[in-house]
Structures are given as structure tokens and as C-alpha cells.
Amino acid sequence: MGEKNIEWIEMFPLGETGITVSFGKGIHPDIHYKVKAFADYLEKHSFTGMIEYISSFCSITVYYDSLQVRTLSWDNIDTAKPISYQIVEQIMLKFLNEVDLTVEKKADIVRIPVCYGGEFGQDLEYVASYHKLSVQNVIDIHTSSRYLVYMIGFAPGFPYVGGMSPQIATPRRSSPRLSIPKGSVGIAGTQTGVYPIETPGGWQLIGRTPLALFQPDSEIPSLLQAGDIIEFYSISYEEYQAYEKGGLS
Amino acid sequence: MEVLKAGLFTSIQDLGRTGYQKYGVIVSGAMDAFSLRIANLLVGNPEPEAVMEITMIGPYLKIKKNTMIAITGADLSPMIAGERVPMWRPVYITQDTILQFGACKTGCRTYLAVAGGYNIKAVMGSQSTYLRAGIGGFSGRALRKGDVLQVLPVKDHQRPFIKKLQKNNQTKNFISSLWYVPEPLGLASSKNIVIRVTRGNEFSLFDTVSQKKFFEKSFHITTQSDRMGYRLAGDALTLENPTEMLSEAVTFGTIQIPPDGQPIILLADCQTTGGYPKIAQVARVDLTILAQSKPGQRIHFSEISLQEAEDLYIKREIYLQEIKRNIALYVN
Secondary structure, eight states, rough: OOOOHHHTTTTEEEEEEEEEEEEESOOHHHHHHHHHHHHHHHHHHOOTTEEEEEEEEEEEEEEEEEHHHHHHSSSOOTTTSOOOOHHHHHHHHHHHHSTTTOOOOOEEEEEEEESTTTOOOOHHHHHHTTTOHHHHHHHHHHHHHHHEEEEESSTTEEEEEOHHHOGBOOOOOOOOOEEETTTEEEBTTEEEOOOOSSSEEEEEEEEOOSOBHHHHHSSBBSSOOOOOOEEEEEEHHHHHHHHHHTOOO | OOEEEEOEEEEEESOOOOOOOTTTTTOOOSSSHHHHHHHHTTOOTTTTTEEEEEEOOEEEEEEEEEEEEEEEEEEEEOTTTTEESSSSSSEEEEESEEEEEEOOEEEEEEEEEEEEEBBOBBBBBBBOOBTTTTTTTTTOOOOOOOOBBOOOOOOOOGGGHHHHHSSSOSSSSSESOOOOOOOOOOOOOOOOSEEEEOOOOTGGGGGGHHHHHHHHHEEEEEEEEEESSEEESSSOOOOOOOOOOOOOEEOOTEOOOOTTTTOOOEEEESSSSSSSSSEEEGGGGGGHHHHHHOOOEEEEEOOOOOOHHHHHHHHHHHHHHHHHHHHHHHOO
């Protein structure tokens, strides 16, 4: 606790409304667990003027209203006083001293059903032939790993995950598709992921899930959270249709 | 209110959707929040109320019921029955009047507030249109011909506003107040737009020539520009040592440099995270001028400190409070 928490932590401004707290460099579970621990802390602790926070691979950015941070009343504005960034930096140091970054949180496991191949996974055969594997091999490899959700970004509810086997890593398509349906499961280089909304993209599509990753009417609009573990499992076309009709089991 | 002609791009926006960025949900909201807030103050609405954001070519709108509106931001030649509608002040309009927009004289985005506000369901706490996800605003999309927007009834405190306006019997088609809020400086189309910025976290990773060029050269706004971002064109800016960055938080006003060296300024609809080096961050007060700049114009960047950026922001907030007080004086 205390000082040892802070020695490898860097802080820098994102304009006059944000502070980024960086816990290291690189995509690594150890860095991720620290980011996650601090995010959990911020869920329970905030300060006057704090708007929200966002976590990424190695850092957390806290957005704040500098007016609220710096001035509690209109008469209080004094340019000799520290600017809001300096005040927020002190608050972050205090928070970092209080949070225990060493505890590894128990992750939620989210199981995602995927109908592989066919019209939903038009590139599955390409991925298989690229690696001289059978289609079933690719499915087996994709469903046998556990994937850590490092961050949510790019699109609402879109998970950046780690943990895909290099055996099925496949470069992006040379020309992106103009529209990829929501729920599509794809591979891009060493990454795998699911498209929560319809969007253009260059990923190799291997299947589709009937689960809604983005749920705008829910209090928590993203099915997945940073820190979750994903497991994919294979379902048939009929099971996919049953899911879509609301037959969620 | 019925849309008779859509114009180029008109959407419903408020001050944005905050609290959900950790789920990948972008902020959206008005590109020029300053003009939005003044438009609302002028008609007695709460400052963050949703308004119409109108881009470059305005719509034709049929106003079906007696109402009070205010138009701020870009001058897109608003007209009623061939007569120019004054901006930056409340205007009373009688039922079955057609409000139309014409030539874009200054700026890029106009804000049309209506007393009482538009009846738009909030999604995740905001009425702003989130185009890519198809949520918020009017059916999650830009307005089209034939759309009908319900206007909510005015609140009790707005009635004296309207009564006072009705006393100035200027024309049959509309009645505007004699007082107005002065148009912000710098909104008028200028050949030399200066945008004040603070250094981005990766500024020092650029080679010294690029660091100098960023502040000395001008960049022009290309046509590949929208609410997500402005792509600029100018001298390419390069890193001292090319490095791969991991995605981290970016925000409205972040200036990123992708590998081709041409800056991208992220705007209201930008993604929550980005992976390109951040050379600078636009000072919050200058987001107004930026939002009112359009493709073809040239911009210069000028460096200020974080302290200066924050002081400018606080000064402008004080100015807005003064406007609020003065409006209250006129009404009461």
C-alpha cells in the first residue's frame, strides 16, 4: 500500500477537462488488473466536478468540469490558485493511495453462443484454408480459449479482447465490407471480437451471435464490461433462430 | 413543427450523453454548445435542452402552432414570408408559418431552439442523436422531409416572455425582441481562423520540424469532415521514431496525427478511444469557432498553457451567467 502503488504510475492532462492515469505500457493482464481495480474504486468514489471515467488497455481517464473543480462560488476565482488539473491530480494521488491495486478481482464469465460459418461466417473457410486447418479445427480453437476483455471502445459495447490462439490469427480483408451486421464475430490479425452494431469493417467474419452486446434501453447498456472473461460456444443455425425468437435459455 | 424540406443535415442535439463512455457510448451533443446554450436561454428553456442543429443548408419548417423560437450560431439566412428573421434574440411566430433557411453567410451550424422544447425521448439521459447506433434524437437519425416534431407546452415562467414580445407589433408574420445577445467574436467567416490549443501528451514524440510546422503552417479543412471529425490537409507531421500506440481515451477537440501525417481533429461524435498520437487539444472555448468552420477554410494553431485555456473557459462561463441575468432583467 501507499508509496509502492504509485511509483510506476504516470498522470497527464487531456486538455482542461481530463486527466489520464497510466499504469504501464503494453497489453498485459497485470496492467489490466490495476486499471480494473482503479475503475472499481472510481465506481464508488468521486469528487465534486467529476463527470465520468473511461478505462483503456493501460490507463484510466477521468473527465471533470474544471469550473466546478476550481470554483465553489463565483467570488472565488483567483488565478493565483492552482488550476483544476493540479487539484484533480492531488485527488488522484489520494485515491491511488487508498485503492488496493494488488488484489486480483474475480472476473465475471460471459458465455457467448456463436453460429459459425454459413451465411453468418462467410470468411470461416478462408481462415481455415489460410492456416491449412479444417473448418471444425478453427471452431474448436476459437471456442477453446478464454478471452479477457481489456476495454470497451470503438463502438458501443465493443470489447477489445486478448487471448486468441495465434493458430487462427488472420490478416484483415484487403477491402473492407461496407456493412457488417450486428452480432458478427470476426478475426482481425491476432484479435477477435463481436460487432455490437452494424458498421463497415475489414474483419474476417467467422460467425454470428444472437446476443445483443449493445442494449441502449438497459441501465448498463453494454453486455460486456472491461475485466470480464468471454467464452464462445458453438450453436446450430436452428438454435440461433430460437435465440432470436426470444428462446433465451 | 413539420419538416417540408430536409436541408443538408439537421439533427436533434443537447449537451451530450455523459456517464456511458466506459461502455463505448460516445458523447454526441451540439458541436457548438455555446450557441445552443444561448438559444435556450433566449426562449427561457433550461440551458441543456435539446435543439435543432442545422448544418450549412437549412430546412424548410412549417410551424403549426403559435410559438417562440431563437436562432443562434451560423447565419444561414433564416426567412419568413420573404422577410429576414433576426438572430440571437427571441422571436414570436404565429401558427401555420413557414420558416426557411437560405444562403450560408457565416459559420457552419445554426441552432434553433423552441420554447418548451421538442418532445424527444431521452436515451441514456440525453436527447442527442447518436447516428451510428441509431438512437436518441428523432428516430436516431437526421431529420427528413415529412417528419413532424412535437413541441412541448411552455412553462409558466415562459409566458411573460411571450406576452412582452407580443407587445412589439412589428410585422404580421413574426415579432422579434429589440434586444439581442451580441454574436460571439470570431464566428463571422474569416480567412484566417486561429484555434488555440494546449500540447497533447505525445507532442514531444514528434520531430522538431513537425512541432514547429504544426504551429507555423496553416491547414485546410477537407471535405472529409463531419460531426465525428475534421480531416485537415497541410504539411505532413512525423514522429521522431515511429511507434505503435495502444488505444486510450480521446475527446472533443483532441488532435490526432495518423501515419499519413495529416491531422484529424476529433469532434462531438468522436469515438471514446483512439490509437493515434495526440499532438494537441483544442481549448474548450475555441470549440465554438472550430464547429463554425467549414471545409475549404484554413486554420492556424496557436499554443496556450493549460492555465490560460482554463481561465478562458471560466471567463466565458461568467459571461454566460451575465447573459442569463440580463435576459431575466428584460423579461421581468
